[in-house]
Amino acid sequence: KQRVLSGIQPTSASFHLGNYLGALQYWVTLQDDYDALYFIPDMHAITVSQDPKELRKRTRIAAAQLLALGIDPARSTLFVQSQVPEHAELAWVLSCITGFGEASRMTQFKDKSVKQGADNTTVGLFTYPVLMAADILLYRPHQVPVGEDQRQHLELTRNLAQRFNTRFKKTFVVPEPHIVKGTAKIYDLQDPTAKMSKSASSDAGLINLLDDPKVSAKKVRSAVTDTEREIRYDVENKPGISNLLVILSALTETPVVTLEKDYAGRGYGDLKADVADALVGFATPLRAKVEEYMADQGELDRILGIGAERAREIAGNTLAQVYDRVGFLAR
Numbered sequence: 001k002q003r004v005l006s007g008i009q010p011t012s013a014s015f016h017l018g019n020y021l022g023a024l025q026y027w028v029t030l031q032d033d034y035d036a037l038y039f040i041p042d043m044h045a046i047t048v049s050q051d052p053k054e055l056r057k058r059t060r061i062a063a064a065q066l067l068a069l070g071i072d073p074a075r076s077t078l079f080v081q082s083q084v085p086e087h088a089e090l091a092w093v094l095s096c097i098t099g100f101g102e103a104s105r106m107t108q109f110k111d112k113s114v115k116q117g118a119d120n121t122t123v124g125l126f127t128y129p130v131l132m133a134a135d136i137l138l139y140r141p142h143q144v145p146v147g148e149d150q151r152q153h154l155e156l157t158r159n160l161a162q163r164f165n166t167r168f169k170k171t172f173v174v175p176e177p178h179i180v181k182g183t184a185k186i187y188d189l190q191d192p193t194a195k196m197s198k199s200a201s202s203d204a205g206l207i208n209l210l211d212d213p214k215v216s217a218k219k220v221r222s223a224v225t226d227t228e229r230e231i232r233y234d235v236e237n238k239p240g241i242s243n244l245l246v247i248l249s250a251l252t253e254t255p256v257v258t259l260e261k262d263y264a265g266r267g268y269g270d271l272k273a274d275v276a277d278a279l280v281g282f283a284t285p286l287r288a289k290v291e292e293y294m295a296d297q298g299e300l301d302r303i304l305g306i307g308a309e310r311a312r313e314i315a316g317n318t319l320a321q322v323y324d325r326v327g328f329l330a331r
């Protein structure tokens with residue numbers, strides 16, 4: 001089996017519908033065909049200031065949600081980044097073969113540092129892509145599912161892998177981006193031309209998986225649409241309706257064209273009611289499962305402990321090779 005690796009940050013109290021339909025849903029299906037590693041990058045999270053208690057809680061909630069969504073710790077390796085010290089150790093070595101100019105060209109850092117101002121910008125945020133390269137290269141995955149915003153970072157990862165391989169000896173697999181076909185992109189319910197996002201969406205435009213389903217249903221019923229009456233998929237002219245169709249399609253596993261036929265001659269209220277129902281039907285049992293995992297912290301931590309141990313077997317191996325090749329004494 002080929003190996004895939006992916007991570008999601010523990011920086012919110014709940015994942016949102018975009019995270020699920022655009023990424024996590026596919027993580028679940030990838031488990032069938034790949035040797036999958038999934039991790040919660042808490043070390044990346046602290047590149048911006050985090051409340052310690054909150055971070056710990058969010059890390060556990062992130063894990064609980066992944067388990068509740070169907071990540072199976074018996075088939076996949078689910079772990080928390082900071083519990084695998086090899087990530088930090090490899091990041092240091094990689095930072096020593098990364099050009100300062102090369103790192104300075106990362107556009108995400110430029111964007112974020114401009115937004116936050118120099119005083120709130122940390123060296124950690126600057127070296128974030130190097131840590132990300134370490135996250136990936138430790139496990140020698142063939143493919144890494146990445147969104148558009150991480151493409152440049154993956155390119156750096158590939159360059160660092162090739163550079164290390166050439167300068168020392170072939171050590172790393174140069175990973176390919178894994179583009180999952182047909183991943184849904186979900187838009188803000190109040191501004192359906194903008195991506196649904198935890199940091200940019202207004203509360204009314206954002207559907208959190210762990211919110212009270214009644215609240216989410218209400219947000220769907222208040223979603224911005226248009227002044228026509230026809231239910232059809234047309235992103236240009238009808239972004240709100242198109243977004244609702246995509247959401248319903250994904251939640252009910254019904255093609256959008258089938259939905260268009262089903263809703264011919266019916267009103268927007270019907271569509272919204274059905275999206276709301278589908279969402280409540282999905283979120284209600286999910287919430288219950290997450291609560292169950294959160295109620296037994298010992299068990300949750302045990303699952304993560306096993307994941308970290310499995311991850312360390314692979315990561316430790318790679319790191320030992322790296323240390324040897326750069327000329328460190330054996331431990």
Ligand code: ATP
Pocket residue numbers: 008009018019020021022023146147148184185186187195196197198199200
């Ligand atoms: P931020 O606003 O902090 O960037 P976010 O809401 O964009 O947060 P991320 O943590 O950046 O969420 O993304 C986690 C995963 O969810 C990524 O794989 C990303 O591509 C996916 N994702 C995020 N938002 C959406 C969306 N609206 N539609 C589809 N996929 C999404």
Ligand code: MG
Pocket residue numbers: 149197
């Ligand atoms: Mg994002």
